[in-house]
Amino acid sequence: MLTTKQFVLGVIAAALLLPPWAAAKKLSIVTATTDMAALTQEVGGDRISVDAIAKGYQDPHFVEAKPSFLLKLRQADLLIVVGLQLEIGWLPPLITQSGNPRIQVGAAGYLDASQFAEILEIPQGVVTRAMGDVHPLGNPHYWLDPDNGRRVAKGIAAKLGELDPPDSSYFQERFQDFDKRVSAAEQKWDAEMAPYRGRKVVTYHNSFTNFAKHFHLDVIGYVEPRPGIPPTPSHTLDLIGLMKRENCKLVLVEPYFDLKTPNSIGSATGAKVLVYLPSVGGEKQVTNYFELFDYDIDLLKKGFQ
Amino acid sequence: MKKAVIAVTVLCWVPLWGQQANAPDLAAQNTALEQRVRDLEERLIAVEGKIRMLQSTQAPAQPAAEAQPAASAAEPVPPAQPQVPVEPAATSPIQGQSPVVNTGGNLPNYGGASSAAKALNPDISVIGDFIGAAGNSNVPPLATQQPFPSLQMHESELGAQAIIDPYARGDFFISFGEEGVNLEEGYITFTALPAGFVAKVGKMRSAFGKVNMMHNHVLPWVDRPLVTTNLVGGEDGIDDAGFSLERILPAPKGIFLEATGQVFRGDSGDVFRAESRSDVSTVDHLRGYKDITESTNLDLGFSYARGHNDATLSDGSFGEFVTQLFGIDATVRWKPLRRSIYHSFVGRGEFIWSQREQLPSDQHAFGFYTSGDYQFGRRWFAGARFDYSDRSRYGNLTDKGVAATLTYWPSEFSQVRGEYRFTHYAENRDSHEVFMQLIFSLGAHGAHPF
Numbered sequence: 001m002l003t004t005k006q007f008v009l010g011v012i013a014a015a016l017l018l019p020p021w022a023a024a025k026k027l028s029i030v031t032a033t034t035d036m037a038a039l040t041q042e043v044g045g046d047r048i049s050v051d052a053i054a055k056g057y058q059d060p061h062f063v064e065a066k067p068s069f070l071l072k073l074r075q076a077d078l079l080i081v082v083g084l085q086l087e088i089g090w091l092p093p094l095i096t097q098s099g100n101p102r103i104q105v106g107a108a109g110y111l112d113a114s115q116f117a118e119i120l121e122i123p124q125g126v127v128t129r130a131m132g133d134v135h136p137l138g139n140p141h142y143w144l145d146p147d148n149g150r151r152v153a154k155g156i157a158a159k160l161g162e163l164d165p166p167d168s169s170y171f172q173e174r175f176q177d178f179d180k181r182v183s184a185a186e187q188k189w190d191a192e193m194a195p196y197r198g199r200k201v202v203t204y205h206n207s208f209t210n211f212a213k214h215f216h217l218d219v220i221g222y223v224e225p226r227p228g229i230p231p232t233p234s235h236t237l238d239l240i241g242l243m244k245r246e247n248c249k250l251v252l253v254e255p256y257f258d259l260k261t262p263n264s265i266g267s268a269t270g271a272k273v274l275v276y277l278p279s280v281g282g283e284k285q286v287t288n289y290f291e292l293f294d295y296d297i298d299l300l301k302k303g304f305q
Numbered sequence: 306m307k308k309a310v311i312a313v314t315v316l317c318w319v320p321l322w323g324q325q326a327n328a329p330d331l332a333a334q335n336t337a338l339e340q341r342v343r344d345l346e347e348r349l350i351a352v353e354g355k356i357r358m359l360q361s362t363q364a365p366a367q368p369a370a371e372a373q374p375a376a377s378a379a380e381p382v383p384p385a386q387p388q389v390p391v392e393p394a395a396t397s398p399i400q401g402q403s404p405v406v407n408t409g410g411n412l413p414n415y416g417g418a419s420s421a422a423k424a425l426n427p428d429i430s431v432i433g434d435f436i437g438a439a440g441n442s443n444v445p446p447l448a449t450q451q452p453f454p455s456l457q458m459h460e461s462e463l464g465a466q467a468i469i470d471p472y473a474r475g476d477f478f479i480s481f482g483e484e485g486v487n488l489e490e491g492y493i494t495f496t497a498l499p500a501g502f503v504a505k506v507g508k509m510r511s512a513f514g515k516v517n518m519m520h521n522h523v524l525p526w527v528d529r530p531l532v533t534t535n536l537v538g539g540e541d542g543i544d545d546a547g548f549s550l551e552r553i554l555p556a557p558k559g560i561f562l563e564a565t566g567q568v569f570r571g572d573s574g575d576v577f578r579a580e581s582r583s584d585v586s587t588v589d590h591l592r593g594y595k596d597i598t599e600s601t602n603l604d605l606g607f608s609y610a611r612g613h614n615d616a617t618l619s620d621g622s623f624g625e626f627v628t629q630l631f632g633i634d635a636t637v638r639w640k641p642l643r644r645s646i647y648h649s650f651v652g653r654g655e656f657i658w659s660q661r662e663q664l665p666s667d668q669h670a671f672g673f674y675t676s677g678d679y680q681f682g683r684r685w686f687a688g689a690r691f692d693y694s695d696r697s698r699y700g701n702l703t704d705k706g707v708a709a710t711l712t713y714w715p716s717e718f719s720q721v722r723g724e725y726r727f728t729h730y731a732e733n734r735d736s737h738e739v740f741m742q743l744i745f746s747l748g749a750h751g752a753h754p755f
Contacts, residue, residue: 055599058642066602067561067594074501074553096474099553101497106471115354129718137357151350229716230683256643258683 027164030069030076030103032087033060034281035143036113036152038289040080042178043157047167053091056281059256061133061228065090070098077163079103080156083114084140108163114140116155117148120209132226141278144296145210146186149289153178185290190215192297196304200248202239202271204257207278211296220246223253223261231261243269250303252276255283274303427467427475430750432522433743434460440738445730447699449534449575453740458483460521464750472497478520489520489544504550511543511573512551512565512590513608514634514655525651525678525712527724527740531692531704532672536630536659538574543588543610545569545577561594569612576630576697577612580623586612600641608632616663626662628697633657649680659697670695678710686712692728702731719745 029050031037037052044050051072054063060082073079073094081087095104102109119138127136142148157175161168193215201212204223212219221242225235242248243265251262251273259273266273276299277283280292436459442452453459461481468474473495480489492507510518516533521540529540537543547569556562571579571586579585588610596602609631616626633656640649654675661668672694680686692706706728713721722742729735 055642059646062646064638064640064645066596067563067592067604068559068596068602070553071559071561096494096496097503099496099498099501099503099551101472101499104471104496105468107497112358115358116351117354118350119353119357129716133717137361151347256646258644258647 027077027160028075029078029080030072031080032082032091033143033279035279035289035292036080036082036156038280038287038292039113039143039149039153040156040160042289043153043171043174044160045170045174047164047170048160052281053094054279056277056279056286057255057283059254060086060279061089063087063090065094067097069094073098073103074100076100076103076109078109078111078159080111080113082140082143083112084119084137084142085135086140111156111159113152113155114138114142116151117142118145118151118210120213121206132224133228134226139206139209141207142210144208144278145214146182146189146293147214148210150179150182153182181290185293189293189297192301193217196300199250199304200246201250201252202243202248202265203251203276204253204262207254208252208276215297217300220248223251223257223265236261236265240265240268243271250274250300252303254278272303274299276300427465428749430464430466430746430748432460432462432464432520432746432750433458434462434521435743436527437741438738441736442738443730443734443736445732445734447696447702447732448704448730449539449696450531450704450728451534451539453528453738459742462489462520462522464748466749469493487541489541500552502550502552504548506548508544508546509549511545511567511569511588511610512549513537513543513588513610513630514590514606514632514657515636515653516655517542517544522720522744522746525653525676525686525688526690526708526710527722527742528708528726530655530674530676530690530694531706531728532655532657532674532694535694535696535704536576536657536670536672538576541574543569543573543576543586545571545573545586547585556593559595561592563592563594565590565592571612573612575615576610576628578615578623579613584613586610601637601639604634604636604638606632606634608634614661614663616661619664624662624664628662629660631658647680647683650677652677657694659695659700661697661700663698668698668700670697670700684714686710688712696731699731704731705729718747719743 027044027048029037029040029044029048031040031050031052033054034052034056037050040048040050053069053072054060076098079095081091101107104110114137119142122138123131123134123136127134143152154175157171160171164171197216198218200218200220201208202221202223203219206222206224206227208217208219211217221239223231223236223239225232248269249271251266251271253259253262253273253275255275255277259275262273265271276296277286277292280286280289282292283295286292286295435457436453437456438453439455442450444450444452459482463477463479463481465477466475473493475493476490477488478490480487488508490507490509492505492509495502495504495506498504510520512518514537516524516529517537533539533542547567549565549567551563551565554562554564565588567588567590569577569586569588571577571584573586577586588608590606590608592604592606594602594604609629611627611629613623614626614628616624618624635654637652638650652675654673656673657671659668659670659672661670674690674692674694676688676690678686678688688710690708690710692704692708694704696702696704706726708724708726710722710724715721720743722740722744724740724742726738726740727735728738
């Protein structure tokens, strides 16, 4: 039988045999989603390596907490999460099991990116589950506004500089450069979207709010009766009526939802049904933050024409 | 005088110069003003963010320098001020600790809205498990199966979970039957140990295989497999007070290897029984996991448990008899990421060998179950299970069975399940039973490990 002494000695021996994290030259960063990884890559350049847990075409609310993610997390110097409880169903057990003190909630290597962004739809008053999977802290799909992308990138650059002080000016320079490129791209995007100002759209899930605000679109309804609740026949009928009254001709669907209900809404109302990308990596050709907006704006232009 | 003239001249020219400048400068001024508004907007958003973070971490008035235990429902966030420590282990105790309100697994939950009001409370959840049964159970006297009554509030599980300090978190699961109360699990997990170790101390479900770790509400069935009831202590299983140490082991790229070692007092249902302080039991588990593709993965485990049992000598006193259990578990999962909320498949199997020392002769028993569960809609699951198991005390008696389940989720927070079960007992008795189960969950219940 294992005695206490043997046990303690075993632990100490193991701790000595397996040296703790070697001070890595490159910061190793894990992000919850591909969008955070894309922004981190913009400001981190070649001084970091970054990996995302959820894929761009995956519903970020429902990711399986696979042990293979632990292999990334145990080595990470920094974990960047979207926050606002988006990852609440799968990330906490991964953090606990990672055995990595640096990325525990509240440690220096844990960064909640939502603190930098403009958050919309923060519920007022009492939140109950009768409202569906409503996020009590506000809509977590905030990265779909380029201004928020800039704010988050700035926050990440500051955090990278904090973890790697010698490279902090490098990260700041990269951020300045990103800022310039986003501003230029924004001018182009705003101009492209200007003719469609005030157009009405319906989305499957409530993930389009920040995009709609930035580009002045009007989201009049959702295919889901409540966030996270699958479509019901009565809600679908109501939505069809609403779209006809409001003359809404576009239904946007996230790549991870079934197209059956949106298609029947489309044929009942004459609206186009398009799969838009809420995240980088949703399609193979969309590999960075800029291409995400290029793709979606192209899609919307085609949809509105 | 001369000075005055110059002054007047200058004064006269100033407005003129100002007027000249005005026209072309208007645009520039506007731009400057717009820029200022934008800057203010940015500052406002930054301040809002900081307030959100502070609200979710809610520093207690005192002791100011101590880490505050979890706030409530909020996502955790380090305060926005620069954190000096760069050293990995230097988790400053001043930083706000936050709540890991985890949810997910089978029945995910979200915390409430008023995070400030509940700032220091743990996440509290209650999960109700109601079971109705029909058909003949026909359980022979020597069998281990516990028949379900016709209608039963089988279990109400109260969970309280919070981050304790920057180095640990605590989880309590108290299960209320219709009559008694039982501490199902209550342990502290040390998450900030050096060299990647994670330690737990308290009472916990041991890491013997898969089903033994599962709470009732995450099982893919209403009941537990025959091999669990016959060889591993049934519903409570190997659930004991002690400590556990786990670590991810170095392995070839892409393979996840984890070893767990546990030492318990040695009292677990009818499996282990400690007569003296030296009768501690141990459970060891080695787990290997690999992603075959992004949708498919394979999970393999090897378990070993050893402890003293309740076999008696001829004079009625407890002998130094030992039970050893060996287990292999295998799980195949498939879940296409693009349609992950609609379709999935889980195939499981556990194979367990038991060696029980007792008089007049040691008993060797073997048992297994295999099962498959397919999700064919966003809310619908169908499954089947095959059971085969000897009994640990009577190695020559073998029970067999099959079961089929159909599960529906009205939402992520409730679940309705029907199960048909056929059992053929070693005594040549058959039973046909139908179960209906309703599981419902309140509050913020932590996600269970994958």
